[in-house]
Amino acid sequence: MMDATARPEIDRPEELVETRLVTWFFLAALGYLFVSMLGGILVALQLVHWNPLQGLELLSPGRWRMIHTNAVAYGFIANGLLGACHWVVPRLTLKPVFSKALSYLIFAAWQIVVLSTAGGILLGEAQALEWGETPVWIDPVAQLGLLLVAINFLTPIIKSKGPMYVTLWYFTAAFVWTFLTYAMGNFIPEYFVSGTSAGAIGGLFIHDLVGLFVTPLGWGSMYFFVPILLRKPIWSHGLSLVGFWGLAFFYPLQGIHHFLYTPIPMFLQYGAVVSTIAVEMVVLTVVVNFFGTLKGVGREVITNLPIRWFYLGMIFYALTCFQCALQVTLTFQALIHFSDWVVGHAHLVMFGVFSMWIMGIMTYLFPRIWGVPWHSRRLSEWHFWFSGVGIFVMACDLIMAGVFQGFWWGALLPWEESVEGSMPFWMLRVFAGLGMFAGQIFFAMNLYLTWKDSQAAKAKAALPA
Amino acid sequence: MAPPTVTRSRKNLWITLLFALAVLIPSLYGFSGKFIEFVAVFRGESDGQFAITPIVNYLLATLGFFCLFGWAIMHGMFSDIERPKQVFLEQQEWLDQQLLAAQTAPSAHRNSAP
Ligand code: HEM
Numbered sequence: 001m002m003d004a005t006a007r008p009e010i011d012r013p014e015e016l017v018e019t020r021l022v023t024w025f026f027l028a029a030l031g032y033l034f035v036s037m038l039g040g041i042l043v044a045l046q047l048v049h050w051n052p053l054q055g056l057e058l059l060s061p062g063r064w065r066m067i068h069t070n071a072v073a074y075g076f077i078a079n080g081l082l083g084a085c086h087w088v089v090p091r092l093t094l095k096p097v098f099s100k101a102l103s104y105l106i107f108a109a110w111q112i113v114v115l116s117t118a119g120g121i122l123l124g125e126a127q128a129l130e131w132g133e134t135p136v137w138i139d140p141v142a143q144l145g146l147l148l149v150a151i152n153f154l155t156p157i158i159k160s161k162g163p164m165y166v167t168l169w170y171f172t173a174a175f176v177w178t179f180l181t182y183a184m185g186n187f188i189p190e191y192f193v194s195g196t197s198a199g200a201i202g203g204l205f206i207h208d209l210v211g212l213f214v215t216p217l218g219w220g221s222m223y224f225f226v227p228i229l230l231r232k233p234i235w236s237h238g239l240s241l242v243g244f245w246g247l248a249f250f251y252p253l254q255g256i257h258h259f260l261y262t263p264i265p266m267f268l269q270y271g272a273v274v275s276t277i278a279v280e281m282v283v284l285t286v287v288v289n290f291f292g293t294l295k296g297v298g299r300e301v302i303t304n305l306p307i308r309w310f311y312l313g314m315i316f317y318a319l320t321c322f323q324c325a326l327q328v329t330l331t332f333q334a335l336i337h338f339s340d341w342v343v344g345h346a347h348l349v350m351f352g353v354f355s356m357w358i359m360g361i362m363t364y365l366f367p368r369i370w371g372v373p374w375h376s377r378r379l380s381e382w383h384f385w386f387s388g389v390g391i392f393v394m395a396c397d398l399i400m401a402g403v404f405q406g407f408w409w410g411a412l413l414p415w416e417e418s419v420e421g422s423m424p425f426w427m428l429r430v431f432a433g434l435g436m437f438a439g440q441i442f443f444a445m446n447l448y449l450t451w452k453d454s455q456a457a458k459a460k461a462a463l464p465a
Numbered sequence: 466m467a468p469p470t471v472t473r474s475r476k477n478l479w480i481t482l483l484f485a486l487a488v489l490i491p492s493l494y495g496f497s498g499k500f501i502e503f504v505a506v507f508r509g510e511s512d513g514q515f516a517i518t519p520i521v522n523y524l525l526a527t528l529g530f531f532c533l534f535g536w537a538i539m540h541g542m543f544s545d546i547e548r549p550k551q552v553f554l555e556q557q558e559w560l561d562q563q564l565l566a567a568q569t570a571p572s573a574h575r576n577s578a579p
Contacts, residue, residue: 014567241543270495274494281488
């Protein structure tokens, strides 16, 4: 990052960030979120025997479950974070991305990857790798896309001079990690190793995807947006770097904690347990740092909507990590493995944390980019509350369901009894999901109305005085 | 922005060190344990052969980060560890002023289409 005293002259500062592309990424992300949520609702309805599309093979829940997870991860979260990167990286380095044309190409290529993944899954072509269901013939395209992303963003980062701000550390690592993680997960088990070894790699892949792609881009964005919105620097930059380097060194070891009690040798399982405990400390440093930053400006959490999204996400983050601390013990695993506890945890992480952050970023950036305030504060509030309460209810519901299921299975009750017992929990999940979905509809309405306001403002400004 | 006081930065330093140790001690313990097992695998323990792929993956990734860490120290990235957070905010403020100036200037064109 450049030194404050040596600011370069920027000829056309308004061209530093390609705001149109940021908007496109965000709109694409929201489109996939809608599809994914509809998929989630469909699967949830199936589990309580209310599936209205029973018998349609292409829309069978097995396929839609994969559409649900892939559309959320690669459609919503990846597009949302790529949009954020197109805002953050040029502003932090004061240099545009390597090539704007390349950015548009990446945008198009990424949508092709996501849509062909969906098509491939519907046609029964899914690759047999959790979170890597992308059909094998798309993998090279996706890999190339990730390489282009890395080139596009790393170029301005490398060109910038002086000590780097923590966001750039996180982003740099994320661009390299994501490329390597994707290659490791999608190619090694498919072509090079098999059996338990492939299982261990699969474990590393699913965990690294969350921890080395989404987490660094997510936290990196928080270190960027929170100080700007609070108009004060992060509490301790040193502590933030402990968080970053801790993640860098200890996160990659953890993946195998998804496969406790499997034939993977115990020393590897124990290693994963220990490194998970280390990462719990790392997480604590990050959370302490952000809550330390709030000192003296705590009211912003109530009045400033993006900040509220961000901090609610951080509270959920701390909760999910607390869950991890329990989950990583072998005793607790024996209870909750394969149960709905895990599904509750997954929703809490993906929606409660990362989606909250992306929503906060969108809530801040859409009005900035369009140059008008949100059309309706009330709709924005509803978006927040329906999403927040919805995910809280869904997560509590599924986590409790998981504990019950664990005890039923442990008591060796017939499987049918555990399914019957789970019904009330699954019904509540449908309603919580509908609530979350309603929140997004309020957002879409507000977005449309705000865009119309911006068009009207533009037309007015174009009129001769 | 007021520069941090000496006592405050010393407190920050202690807290940072404390957390650094809390992260490093269990991790190094875990890592050395793994490494010893890894050596055992090479000496012919039958149940660990397939552990080699994940461990080699990890070692390669960590080696990369270790080099980056060394490079960062050599290039003074951490010499004034709290400064980047101040520079960052000042720079963003300055950039917003530039943007405002560009918007109000007659020749400026705004790139705000959806
Ligand atoms: C409309 C709201 C939603 C409903 C009703 C819903 C429902 C479901 C259902 C029924 C499953 C399958 C669970 C199983 O196999 O037993 C699932 C899986 C999953 N969903 Fe959702 N979902 C919703 C929204 C979301 C959102 C917004 C995200 C992420 C941002 C998300 C992330 C996931 C993940 C990661 C899984 C995989 C869980 C695992 O394998 O453990 N869901 N969802």
